[in-house]
Amino acid sequence: MRKPVRISAIIVFIGWLLTGGLQAQGLFEQSVSGGDNQAWSLSGYIRGLAWAGKTVDKENIEPKALFSGGEINLLAKSGKFGDGKLSFRLRDGMENGYEPYGLDLREAYIHVHLGPVSLCTGRQIIAWGRADSNNPTDLITPKNPLFHSPDPDDIRMGNFLFNGKINVGTHIFFQGIWIPVYRPSIIPVTRDVLPPEMEVPAVQSPQKTLKNSGYAMKMDFTYPAVDFSLSWFDGFDPYPLFSFGGYKPVDSTFVPVIGEEPFREKIAGADFSTTLGSFGVRGEVAYRQTKGYDHDIHVALPDIRWVAGLDKTLGNLTMIVQYSGYCVTKFREVPEPGSGPAVMPDQMLLFYNRLMFRQTKRSQHTLSLHATWSPGQENVNIEGYGETNLTTGESLIRAQVKWNVSDGLSLTGGWQHFDGKQNTLYDLVGPLLNGLYMQCKICF
Amino acid sequence: MIKIRNKNVAVVSIFLMMAVSPLVCGQPTAKTIMRKSREVSRFKGMESVTELHILNNRGGERIRKIAMASLSQPGVEKRIIRFLEPADVKGTGLLIFDYENKNDDMWMYLPALRKVRRIVSSEKGKSFMGSEFSNADMSAPNLDDFTLTLKGEQSVDGMECFVIDMIPVSHELIITYGFARKEVYIGKSDYMLREAHYYDKNGTLVKVLHAKDIQPVSGSGGKSMARWLSMENKINNRTSWLRILQVRYNPDVNASMFTTAYLQKQ
Numbered sequence: 001m002r003k004p005v006r007i008s009a010i011i012v013f014i015g016w017l018l019t020g021g022l023q024a025q026g027l028f029e030q031s032v033s034g035g036d037n038q039a040w041s042l043s044g045y046i047r048g049l050a051w052a053g054k055t056v057d058k059e060n061i062e063p064k065a066l067f068s069g070g071e072i073n074l075l076a077k078s079g080k081f082g083d084g085k086l087s088f089r090l091r092d093g094m095e096n097g098y099e100p101y102g103l104d105l106r107e108a109y110i111h112v113h114l115g116p117v118s119l120c121t122g123r124q125i126i127a128w129g130r131a132d133s134n135n136p137t138d139l140i141t142p143k144n145p146l147f148h149s150p151d152p153d154d155i156r157m158g159n160f161l162f163n164g165k166i167n168v169g170t171h172i173f174f175q176g177i178w179i180p181v182y183r184p185s186i187i188p189v190t191r192d193v194l195p196p197e198m199e200v201p202a203v204q205s206p207q208k209t210l211k212n213s214g215y216a217m218k219m220d221f222t223y224p225a226v227d228f229s230l231s232w233f234d235g236f237d238p239y240p241l242f243s244f245g246g247y248k249p250v251d252s253t254f255v256p257v258i259g260e261e262p263f264r265e266k267i268a269g270a271d272f273s274t275t276l277g278s279f280g281v282r283g284e285v286a287y288r289q290t291k292g293y294d295h296d297i298h299v300a301l302p303d304i305r306w307v308a309g310l311d312k313t314l315g316n317l318t319m320i321v322q323y324s325g326y327c328v329t330k331f332r333e334v335p336e337p338g339s340g341p342a343v344m345p346d347q348m349l350l351f352y353n354r355l356m357f358r359q360t361k362r363s364q365h366t367l368s369l370h371a372t373w374s375p376g377q378e379n380v381n382i383e384g385y386g387e388t389n390l391t392t393g394e395s396l397i398r399a400q401v402k403w404n405v406s407d408g409l410s411l412t413g414g415w416q417h418f419d420g421k422q423n424t425l426y427d428l429v430g431p432l433l434n435g436l437y438m439q440c441k442i443c444f
Numbered sequence: 445m446i447k448i449r450n451k452n453v454a455v456v457s458i459f460l461m462m463a464v465s466p467l468v469c470g471q472p473t474a475k476t477i478m479r480k481s482r483e484v485s486r487f488k489g490m491e492s493v494t495e496l497h498i499l500n501n502r503g504g505e506r507i508r509k510i511a512m513a514s515l516s517q518p519g520v521e522k523r524i525i526r527f528l529e530p531a532d533v534k535g536t537g538l539l540i541f542d543y544e545n546k547n548d549d550m551w552m553y554l555p556a557l558r559k560v561r562r563i564v565s566s567e568k569g570k571s572f573m574g575s576e577f578s579n580a581d582m583s584a585p586n587l588d589d590f591t592l593t594l595k596g597e598q599s600v601d602g603m604e605c606f607v608i609d610m611i612p613v614s615h616e617l618i619i620t621y622g623f624a625r626k627e628v629y630i631g632k633s634d635y636m637l638r639e640a641h642y643y644d645k646n647g648t649l650v651k652v653l654h655a656k657d658i659q660p661v662s663g664s665g666g667k668s669m670a671r672w673l674s675m676e677n678k679i680n681n682r683t684s685w686l687r688i689l690q691v692r693y694n695p696d697v698n699a700s701m702f703t704t705a706y707l708q709k710q
Contacts, residue, residue, distance in 0.1 A: 026491050026694055026697055027491035027513075027694070028512065028526070031526075032526050032528070043534065045531075130559075153556050153557070167703065170699065170702070170703050222704045222705075227704070275562065278564055278620070280563065282562075311564070313564060315570060316570065316571065377498055377500060377571075377574040378571070379500075407531075408531050408532050443530070
């Protein structure tokens with residue numbers, strides 16, 4: 001008796017899924033998807049970029065990035081049930097003294113829509129978090145913060161994921177993600193800032209086993225008064241950490257070997273956005289419980305990170321003021337490395353790890369202002385960003401002007417400066433990212 | 445007795461006033477006209493494709509193609525807008541919940557950020573995608589935000605129109621809407637908006653809106669829509685105009701499109 005009931009339930013469930021997809025497409029959906037008869041579309045851009053500034057020795061102005069290239073996005077669709085995207089980026093030139101890889105597959109996925117359920121498989125980029133640019137809950141896909149570009153999306157990297165979404169009515173959706181393979185972010189410290197005698201092999205990725213895969217889920221709520229979400233992540237942090245791999249005999253001496261190892265963590269996060277009179281209000285918080293911090297000193301310590309912001313628009317001027325903070329719940333003091341040859345590599349790497357994960361102090365507090373002004377007919381976009389870390393004294397200033405010469409063609413020029421005292425993160429990344437830049441881009 | 449007689453006189457007077465008032469007044473009030481105008485331009489469900497032309501004062505032109513859908517539900521009109529062209533703004537989307545009696549809810553999706561952002565609806569005076577139209581021009585005004593006065597009648601393109609003055613009730617609303625006074629011309633026979641003049645705090649004419657090519661929308665039960673709208677800026681001599689290329693009345697428009705989850709769908 002129970003079996004027919006179960007079969008009926010499955011049939012009803014499949015019917016429920018399919019009826020969502022069988023509805024005829026309206027004019028809006030046809031227009032957005034390019035019409036019923038168009039099975040694919042091509043878009044992308046071609047660009048050239050130059051970036052120059054003072055180098056690691058802080059004396060000479062040298063090119064830091066000079067490259068040309070483009071991105072091609074192929075969107076394919078199969079009726080209303082599925083679509084796919086293939087996005088790859090080509091670059092030729094130099095960046096940070098190296099030749100950037102020629103071909104980078106950013107995204108390649110198939111998306112199946114079955115009414116309120118959608119399943120997406122393949123290399124994807126996921127962006128979480130309602131705060132502006134600084135998102136403690138945004139940990140699903142890796143990043144390359146050393147990518148020289150005025151476009152913030154360029155630092156995002158894709159990873160192979162299974163990504164499912166279920167819309168529960170019109171106000172709630174549930175998202176579940178499985179990350180079967182670890183792909184690391186690029187550590188924002190290059191070989192140039194490490195002692196020259198050290199050897200840095202490639203990141204030691206964890207074995208591709210089910211045990212080593214990552215999981216994430218999010219419940220997203222959209223109501224008239226407020227939007228908010230609750231999220232959970234259990235997997236490897238996209239940023240690996242430096243680890244000391246002992247000494248390797250080279251010629252007649254021993255060379256310290258530095259490894260890059262991922263570490264696991266569990267993160268509970270939440271974010272919200274709402275309006276208060278003429279102000280937009282948004283916030284984000286994440287609690288991180290790292291695995292193995294108690295027996296491996298290099299692993300990031302458990303912490304809480306938060307961001308709270310207010311945004312206000314006055315005509316064509318938009319301003320976002322944000323306060324962000326870190327609090328290391330299991331804080332352990334780490335001595336700053338000296339500059340002498342007697343510094344142990346292990347001690348130095350431990351300090352670099354603490355720098356990368358913002359854990360050199362028990363708590364840190366940062367204020368930032370992001371202003372965008374688009375006068376007239378928005379042909380010119382002027383953007384300024386300033387940030388100051390009230391605890392460590394680090395600061396970042398960025399100013400940028402984008403001129404939309406015509407539809408699709410833009411010229412962008414700007415200046416960026418990371419500043420910090422010795423043994424701070426911004427002091428390390430400054431020589432890599434500081435400078436003047438110019439980009440010419442045409443979109444198609 | 446006198447008391448009763450007085451009471452009867454009062455009742456008869458009220459009855460007579462009620463019966464005679466339409467003859468005496470002869471015209472509906474400004475608020476009634478505006479409500480009626482809002483009603484005739486509201487569709488249960490509608491989808492359209494529009495071309496927005498943005499002209500600068502040197503004759504240069506930029507064109508944006510937009511798909512839009514709307515769904516009217518009790519107390520709220522939901523709208524979703526998606527940019528189709530040019531390539532650098534393609535995929536940008538806007539979701540608006542336009543409430544009758546409170547501030548709108550608005551969300552924007554920018555493909556470059558890969559995120560949906562809630563935006564403040566009081567930014568109604570802000571330019572719509574760099575054009576001379578403002579965000580407020582893309583939705584029906586909240587009538588409680590204005591003091592409405594019927595100023596008289598005037599002919600626009602051969603059509604007799606009511607002339608109504610709309611003055612924001614507070615300084616904050618002047619900033620929100622981006623004008624200190626608006627003069628609207630509503631067709632007497634069809635209650636369709638034909639023209640609007642926008643003034644600043646000094647009484648200077650800033651912008652003029654023209655609505656033309658008013659045609660019935662097939663299947664909508666006699667409702668009409670202006671297929672061509674232009675906004676002329678008298679200060680900087682720039683003009684923007686939009687033409688509706690396709691329109692379809694669709695009372696069964698897919699309700700699941702009016703969600704933030706759909707807004708970020710590629």
